[in-house]
Amino acid sequence: MRKVNKTNREVDGLNMLDIPGLKNATPTLYVNDLYEKYEKTGDYEEVARMAAETMEYGIKSFNSQIKEECLDTSKLKDKVFFSLINAEQNRKLLNTVPHREFEDLAIVYRWNIGAGSDGGYTNLVDNDLAKKEGFTENDLYNAANKNTKELFPVLVKNMNEFISEIIFGDSELSGEMEEEFKEVMMETQDERSMYVITNESKLFGAASMLYEEPLHELAEKIGSDLYILPSSIHEVIAVSADFGSPDEWAEMVYEINMDQVDINDRLSNQVYCYDKDLRTLRLATDTINKSLDDVDRGAISTPEREGR
Structure with missing residues (x-):
């Protein structure tokens, strides 16, 4: 134990x-x-x-x-990638792992061991492993900055399109019915739409918001700054900054975190703002509801897979 x-x-x-x-x-x-x-x-x-x-x-x-060669730690530099966690909620964990802080979050590094039938096997890179392989935090950051977008390409999709794909992924409905549904789903104007930002594997995809170019392209498309809502460690949601206030969005994020998101997957109760002219991402709120471990009401667990 x-x-x-x-x-x-x-x-x-x-x-x-x-x-x-x-x-x-x-x-x-x-x-x-x-x-x-x-x-x-x-x-x-x-x-x-x-x-x-x-x-x-x-x-x-x-x-x-998992093939034995996948566990060769000497290849860590080619397999390390970014993930984001809440900094304050994970102080004990951060004492044991290389990391750097970003607003109220922390960038930590994971080792992509391999893909399984129902997900990926990954390990958190701790201080002992980094020391064993002779990597500084800056070494890991530079390697992960290159690897993450190659191993897990960024995916930005309209929320309605995202939901439609989930519904019709394996559907046997007629093509006409599917197209009619999609047309209705896509009627919302861009400036009032929600966009899911994740990666193609939908695993630790919130780290995709560390890449500025996709945020800039979306902001240019919408024609405004963006509010970024941290829905989980696996994805974030972007909306036009002309749509609602950051405090209102933060209240919604908090309620969804406490009611719907498993404690293991919660990222933050704050909201971020992407400034398309300055091309910067910063906190937009300072909510008093910073703790992520409030009463877990009916959350559905999605346990992380780790190879050790």
Whole structure:
């Protein structure tokens, strides 16, 4: 058993050592998640079964999907990428990892180990790994600045188009019906539309807002500055700065964070402003609701996958 500093919270990790048939990994069960499941269901046997299935899947999938050469830390420079987390919420974690702060956020570095059948295997680069490979924080920043947009190309899409693709991704509806629905969805004028900013994998995509060029292109298209709403560590939402006030948007972000976003995925309760003329991104609010670990009301967990 060990304390583990995960994004936005400290949890109890149960490490499984010397698992027969498992090479190059140490599976971890997070006891907090199991207990929360038990609190909701009261079914101990089901929770134990869920833990066993998680372990079994982790062992089988890691061995089958991750090649040994992917775990070669000497290749870290080619595989490191950006992710964003909340700085104040993660002070303990930041003491253990190379990072740099950006407004109320922190840029941290992850190691892209490989892709699995239902997502990606990544590891947070800690001080020990950076020291082992001889990288300074600036080395990691420069490498990640190049790698992130190549490994995870930035994706900017109208929210309505984004929703339409989710609805019709595997749809068997007629082409005519689909086109009619899309026309209705896309009737909102650009200056009143919401835009999702993420990456093509939709994994740690909030870091895409660190790239200024896509923000500038969107601002030019809309014809105004942008407010950036941090919907999760995986994506942010952009709206015209002529549409609503930053404090009103921040109130909405806070409510959605507390009601709908799992604590592991929350990024910030603040709102940012992109100035298209100065080409800068800065905080637009200073809300008193800075803490991300308020009562978690009905959030749906989307656990992060990590290879160790």
